[in-house]
Amino acid sequence: MPMKKNVKRFLLCLFLLLLAFFIWLPADNYTAHPIRFLSNQDTLSGVLNMPKGLPKDSLTLLIFVHGDGALTANAHGYYESIWRHLAAKGVATLAWDKKGVGASQGNWLSQDMEARAQEVRDALKYVRTSQKWRFSKIGVIGFSQGGWVLPLLNTHSKVQLSFMIIVSGAVNWRQQSNYLTTQRLKREGKNAHEIAKGLAQNKADHQFLLQKKNYEAYLAYERKKQATTGIPPRLMTRERYYFVQKNIRADATEGLKRLQCPVFALFGDKDLNVNFQESSSIYRNIFMKYHPQQCVVKTYTNATHSLLKHRHFQKIRPDATFMWKFWLWGEHAFVSGVLDDIRAFALHQKI
Template sequence: MRNCLVIVMGLLLTLGALGVYRLTDFTLPTDAQQHTLQVDYQQSRLEGTLIVPHGVVSPPVVLLVHGDGAQDRWSDGGYLPLVRYLVSQGIAVFSWDKPGVGASQGNWLAQTMDDRAHEAAFMLQQLKQMPELAASRVGFLGFSQAGWVVPDASAFAKADFAILVGAAINWRDQGSYYLRQRLSREGMSEQNIREAVARDSIDFATQFTPQAALRPCQVSCNRDDFERRNAFADARGAIARMHTPVMILMGKDDRNVDPQETLAVWAADLPANTVRCIKPVAGATHGLLRSRWFDYQLPSQWPLWKQGVFLLSGQYAWAPGALSGITDWIHTGTCTQ
């Protein structure tokens, strides 16, 4: 009996120590230099944080480009395991609060995807002007909605590389796919799903027109304005003009964006001479987390115990090979994922 108690206590202590170790993934690295940057951009002041690995001369720098929503620089802490991993691999990371979020002024709901592309390009150019980064390679790592941002931003700022995770192609098509996936998860029959998607398409055509997309907001832009002004976003034109070396990673179990469509469009439309790594990631979600554990459309749908799993997993919440594949691309342009 005593031996059993010793074993159980030892197991509990081991699990507790492992949990504490994993939780450090959700803190900023203490063995790196942190710089708070404030820049004035179009009548607003934007703020972000640059983290530079200690002792690395002219490290490559990656700018994080958010997906949808009111996201602060670290996406409520969700980015931190990724950030710590990148820094541990000798990569500097910069991210900033969206306009009107955190310490940044403005209103992200007033932005079109073109506005976001110019803002991201401006931020990259600001980093390139820093003396300590003058010899660094600088590029983008964007998520989801960044699929409409990064291709143009890379050209505007002459980025050295780009990475997109869960990149969308067409606003309308993405909405239909998202709806289909949601209704399927709710157990709706295929016939009813087809009818619901058809009704949604009719509603879209009724509510949104190219003319309405050009209409300015009445006072302060809200969510309806944001969707109206971006309803005809499509990445194909920017993809066809893109010459920045680019990595496209799509989780095979993505429930938000059709991975097959994105991979096919990028493979077909990207100029033939553009260096690329276009790959599906097995067992991965929209954000490349392990789909076996996190098979949801939104983090807000996670039950409390899944949130606990994420906190205890840290970097291991990501699908195997996803993070190392990203770092290989940043350092060497090698397509190893």
């Protein structure tokens, strides 16, 4: 009997928690419209979020550009709190499933950063030629790997944008790889000598990748490393290997110099993915030299790579528990002021 009572109590508590969650969950203040547009012969599926109760011909539109990984239009829920915060002041938002994710055709692992930039150009073309919507301003926001994508938008032709926002953008692919390696080895308790050895191996790995050898050669290279070190390799899949091979030369420096619209670059000082000190310094130096009047760089205290509160949301690979916690916290998961700053810049190009 006591066992049955405990089960009933547990189920009742679970029901009450779920009920409280759905009651507390904020209602969407925007209407989501499914969209489809063509990019390099693939049809991409996404969503355009229009704020409720506001004129539809004088809104600002912010286009979201994903970071790394197989991400859905809403980045598995991460964007939704940002969308609600923006919609409250009349900012529309647009995003799409990455190629091969959700209802989008293609394969995102077959892309280099220029191909991803072309996707953004195609999304802009779709919006501007649509008969359904008119926007007074259009800007883009890129997260993490999106920081390599957005500076490429003007590579082949001028793209007219009202503003650009880059969140936790690295500058150089190989330097970011070194930073990730350093952070991983520190978490594993390695000393300075062991970290130096790890970085030397990283350099050798980069040199191998730059040779553009096939996947079978890569497997042989990793087997040879294992025979020397005795450490099992962290093997990339075939698709991931060719993706890294395509993008290992990525560097945002020249693209940042060419930008022709106001830019807001955001960083978190607890970022485990990107060296925020190095990246923010490079951004500041470029902006001071080439765009002194229209660019802002800001670092947020106790903020993760995703600009969430470090104490509660610091994880390299978020799991199911992390996502439940994030959904429960909503906007409160982000560090203080960051969502207001994104909204202010989207509306007025200043914070």
